[in-house]
Amino acid sequence: xxxxxxxxxxxxxxxxxxxxxxxxxxxxxxxxxxxxxxxxxxxxxxxxxxxxxxxxxxxxxxxxxxxxxxxxxxxxxxxxxxxxxxxxxxxxxxxxxxxxxxxxxxxxxxxxxxxxxxxxxxxxxxxxxxxxxxxxxxxxxxxxxxxxxxxxxxxxxxxxxxxxxxxxxxxxxxxxxxxx
Numbered sequence: 001x002x003x004x005x006x007x008x009x010x011x012x013x014x015x016x017x018x019x020x021x022x023x024x025x026x027x028x029x030x031x032x033x034x035x036x037x038x039x040x041x042x043x044x045x046x047x048x049x050x051x052x053x054x055x056x057x058x059x060x061x062x063x064x065x066x067x068x069x070x071x072x073x074x075x076x077x078x079x080x081x082x083x084x085x086x087x088x089x090x091x092x093x094x095x096x097x098x099x100x101x102x103x104x105x106x107x108x109x110x111x112x113x114x115x116x117x118x119x120x121x122x123x124x125x126x127x128x129x130x131x132x133x134x135x136x137x138x139x140x141x142x143x144x145x146x147x148x149x150x151x152x153x154x155x156x157x158x159x160x161x162x163x164x165x166x167x168x169x170x171x172x173x174x175x176x177x178x179x180x
Contacts, residue, residue: 004028013047020055034153035059035122036141039132053129061120063153065160065170069107073099078168086172092158099164116165118156118174123148 002024004016008031020026032038038059042052075097083089101111122128122145131141146152157171 001025001027006030007042007045010045010047013042013045014051017047017051017055021051026055032061034138034142035061035120035150036138036145039122039124039141040138043132043135049133049135053124053132056124058124059122061122061153063118063157063174064115065118065157065166065174066112067114067116067165068099068101068167069104069111069113071106072102072104072111073164074102076100083168086168087176088158088168088172093161093168096162098161098168100167100169116160118153118160118171120150120153120156122150 002016002019004012004019004026006029007013007016016026016028030038030041032041036059038061039052039056042056043049076099077095077097078093080090083093103109103111107113122141124132125148127144127148128141131144136144142150142152152175154171154175157166157175158168160166161168161171
């Protein structure tokens, strides 16, 4: 197993790819907005598409969101104005109550206690590999991956909102720049 701290340039990308092609499991980071953009970022760095398709198995994007305090979170139904402020609509949440922060001594009146991750995973299968060879855009890769079951950061975040773990505000802020 080889860990590469961060891939920032072509030279580092080539080292990671070469290690992968010689049978090593390579784990690294790459600063992008979501999983599909990681592939286009490698292409932008001028990594040859055939090298990407030969070495890349999956890409995981992640964000941290604050977790609601279990002692003081309060149930409510957000109005349409609040949903719109965080770029959600009623169909995202429905009419079921969700939770918002309140504040108590247990959370030092912040309303949150700890953090949890939301994750998006793009599996690189034969169809995605063909798209990479054609220099597909991140939008095209995302659309295809979603037809194959990939759930976006925003969708996973909404699951955590419905579970009462975090708020639409947290999910909205950490995903608004990255969703179409």
